[in-house]
Amino acid sequence: MSAPDVTVRRTALFCGVDVGASATKLVLADAQGGVVSQAVLASGVDYEATARQCLNQALEQARAAESELVATLSTGYGRHNVGFADSSLTELQCHGAGCYHHFPEAITIVDIGGQDNKVIRLDGEGKRVDFKMNRKCAAGTGAFIEEIALRLDLPVEQMDGLAASTEQLVQLSSFCTVFAKTEILSHLRRGVPVAEIVRGAFRSVILRVVEMDPLDGEVVLTGGVAAHNPTLAKLLEEKLGRAVRVPPFAQFTGALGAAILSARQAAGG
Amino acid sequence: VTEEKKAVIKKINSAKPMRQLMADYFKELDEAATTGSGKVAWCTSVGPAELLRALGFLVYFPENHGALLGTSRMAADLIPAANAIGYSPDICSYLTSDVGSYLKNNTPLTKAFGMKSVPKADVLVYNTNQCRDVKDWFAFFAREWQVPLCGIETNRNLGELAPHVIQDLTAQHEALIPLLEQVSGVKFDIDRLKETMASSYRCTLGWKKVLRSAEHRPSPITFFDGTIHMGPAVVLRGDPRAETYYETLAAELEQRIADGVGAVDDEAYRFYWEGMPVWGKLRSHAELFAGHRTCVVASTYCNSWIFEDLGAWDDPFEAMARAYTELFIVRDEDFKEGYMRSMVEDYAINGIIYHDAKTCPNNSNNRYGMPQRLLKQLGIPYVVINGDLNDLRLYSEEQAVTQFEALVEQIQG
Numbered sequence: 001m002s003a004p005d006v007t008v009r010r011t012a013l014f015c016g017v018d019v020g021a022s023a024t025k026l027v028l029a030d031a032q033g034g035v036v037s038q039a040v041l042a043s044g045v046d047y048e049a050t051a052r053q054c055l056n057q058a059l060e061q062a063r064a065a066e067s068e069l070v071a072t073l074s075t076g077y078g079r080h081n082v083g084f085a086d087s088s089l090t091e092l093q094c095h096g097a098g099c100y101h102h103f104p105e106a107i108t109i110v111d112i113g114g115q116d117n118k119v120i121r122l123d124g125e126g127k128r129v130d131f132k133m134n135r136k137c138a139a140g141t142g143a144f145i146e147e148i149a150l151r152l153d154l155p156v157e158q159m160d161g162l163a164a165s166t167e168q169l170v171q172l173s174s175f176c177t178v179f180a181k182t183e184i185l186s187h188l189r190r191g192v193p194v195a196e197i198v199r200g201a202f203r204s205v206i207l208r209v210v211e212m213d214p215l216d217g218e219v220v221l222t223g224g225v226a227a228h229n230p231t232l233a234k235l236l237e238e239k240l241g242r243a244v245r246v247p248p249f250a251q252f253t254g255a256l257g258a259a260i261l262s263a264r265q266a267a268g269g
Numbered sequence: 270v271t272e273e274k275k276a277v278i279k280k281i282n283s284a285k286p287m288r289q290l291m292a293d294y295f296k297e298l299d300e301a302a303t304t305g306s307g308k309v310a311w312c313t314s315v316g317p318a319e320l321l322r323a324l325g326f327l328v329y330f331p332e333n334h335g336a337l338l339g340t341s342r343m344a345a346d347l348i349p350a351a352n353a354i355g356y357s358p359d360i361c362s363y364l365t366s367d368v369g370s371y372l373k374n375n376t377p378l379t380k381a382f383g384m385k386s387v388p389k390a391d392v393l394v395y396n397t398n399q400c401r402d403v404k405d406w407f408a409f410f411a412r413e414w415q416v417p418l419c420g421i422e423t424n425r426n427l428g429e430l431a432p433h434v435i436q437d438l439t440a441q442h443e444a445l446i447p448l449l450e451q452v453s454g455v456k457f458d459i460d461r462l463k464e465t466m467a468s469s470y471r472c473t474l475g476w477k478k479v480l481r482s483a484e485h486r487p488s489p490i491t492f493f494d495g496t497i498h499m500g501p502a503v504v505l506r507g508d509p510r511a512e513t514y515y516e517t518l519a520a521e522l523e524q525r526i527a528d529g530v531g532a533v534d535d536e537a538y539r540f541y542w543e544g545m546p547v548w549g550k551l552r553s554h555a556e557l558f559a560g561h562r563t564c565v566v567a568s569t570y571c572n573s574w575i576f577e578d579l580g581a582w583d584d585p586f587e588a589m590a591r592a593y594t595e596l597f598i599v600r601d602e603d604f605k606e607g608y609m610r611s612m613v614e615d616y617a618i619n620g621i622i623y624h625d626a627k628t629c630p631n632n633s634n635n636r637y638g639m640p641q642r643l644l645k646q647l648g649i650p651y652v653v654i655n656g657d658l659n660d661l662r663l664y665s666e667e668q669a670v671t672q673f674e675a676l677v678e679q680i681q682g
């Protein structure tokens with residue numbers, strides 16, 4: 001995938017910022033949802049400062065001034081901490097808008113986030129008809145993959161490559177992240193290759209997701225965890241027995257949706 | 270910074286006489302327990318309170334204390350003490366926080382009413398119509414104080430209330446009398462029982478009128494108000510003071526309706542709350558919904574203290590058997606589904622919140638597919654929030670708030 005085209009000419013600039021549990025994503029877009037620039041940083045502990053840094057980076061990339069922003073809409077867990085936002089909406093709404101922009105039809109969206117998972121069902125007009133969030137447990141989320149990486153003493157960036165490097169996997173039967181780590185210890189003791197354990201952990205994430213919903217219809221997988229770990233989409237396809245679509249720049253879907261919705265709000269819709 | 274939408278909660282003036290009534294109630298209990306001037310019976314919240322009152326007992330309801338441990342947010346500090354002596358963190362957190370409160374000799378009744386402890390029971394009387402945990406809870410105190418434990422064993426998950434079920438429960442109520450007479454030292458008088466039941470029935474009608482006022486748009490009362498104002502219907506039913514209180518409250522709500530005053534300013538959405546309240550979050554939930562122009566107008570929970578079958582007090586034992594068995598929590602999924610459908614219709618509901626309370630499976634009605642079935646039947650959107658009645662360690666504020674807000678957004682379209 002190539003970087004967004006910064007030479008796109010624009011008449012109006014809208015900002016969407018998604019302050020997630022792990023990362024803050026920001027998109028500058030035109031009124032039609034065309035991406036002008038985008039930035040991402042670890043959310044850290046000061047959401048306001050991180051969002052501001054993202055804005056500065058995106059403005060610089062777009063060669064635009066803050067005064068050119070028509071409106072800003074924030075989303076994500078830190079949505080109420082963004083000083084420069086004019087309004088806020090939940091990530092359920094924004095992920096829906098972002099995915100529908102890429103796939104304008106009835107879709108079932110699976111967002112694997114840093115600390116939670118969401119299933120969002122949209123009708124053919126892009127209207128949300130249903131949504132679910134995972135139970136209060138990090139199993140099956142990005143945090144699970146991070147914890148397993150820590151246990152295996154691996155940089156999290158290497159996890160996808162390892163998962164993709166084998167067709168074999170071990171079953172991780174535990175629902176609980178802490179117990180899964182204990183299970184991994186026993187697999188290591190038995191000499192199971194690390195790649196098979198990692199692929200097993202990825203499959204465990206997918207199993208937690210399919211427990212949430214039957215995932216009928218056209219499935220779109222989005223979110224930062226899916227963006228950084230393409231093997232998850234392959235494993236989900238394998239589990240569902242059909243193709244799963246992933247939007248471009250999947251980590252930014254919520255922020256893009258926020259920008260699109262800010263344009264809609266500015267237009268009075 | 271975009272503001273989290275929180276609103277100021279409108280005060281109900283009747284809260285003042287209610288607080289006085291509750292203070293009087295606890296003072297009487299404390300005096301009886303500390304001076305021996307009266308006999309104290311502990312009773313489960315939907316147990317045979319009328320029978321106990323008719324036998325002269327002062328009746329104490331530990332579930333009310335459980336709720337106080339939740340609202341005061343003392344529960345999470347006290348639950349571990351009960352866990353440490355073998356009561357699992359997965360069982361009823363009313364039980365574990367109440368047992369923990371006893372073990373730590375720490376009760377919110379001290380701050381609220383100047384009581385050194387909960388009133389010691391002379392007898393503990395349960396009805397398992399809600400769950401088995403109430404019996405296990407009372408059994409702890411029966412062992413601790415070496416006082417009698419007795420009660421009604423109700424089968425749950427009932428459809429139609431078959432004659433043999435009612436006959437059995439009627440007989441179980443009657444069978445309590447000899448032991449209760451012995452403890453109270455009072456001879457059973459059926460006319461006194463009928464009078465008590467008549468009073469309890471009038472209390473029920475008053476409480477029902479209060480809750481039904483929420484059918485009006487805008488509603489003069491929220492679910493969160495209801496969880497506070499239900500106090501007398503729980504602990505003082507059968508006492509004429511409860512009847513008087515609900516006349517006062519109903520009049521205030523009627524005045525709100527006449528004046529066009531809603532409990533939530535500019536009410537736009539009307540939600541149903543299924544399951545227990547998250548007691549430690551009552552205020553923040555009330556503010557959150559009000560901030561989104563949403564009134565939670567109805568609930569299974571508050572309606573659980575309407576006992577219309579008590580009206581047949583001429584046959585008091587059968588009436589009690591029916592009244593305490595026809596409740597939502599005792600019934601099967603088909604009954605519950607039908608009940609929810611009619612509530613959604615009666616109160617013109619836009620959205621349903623199911624609270625999946627980790628330690629209260631019997632009050633969590635999302636676990637057997639009901640939300641999905643009702644969505645198909647009614648097309649009313651819902652969310653399920655994971656939490657607990659008392660153990661706030663099981664509740665994620667961020668997740669819950671996001672889900673509440675997302676539900677409002679979905680209805681807005």
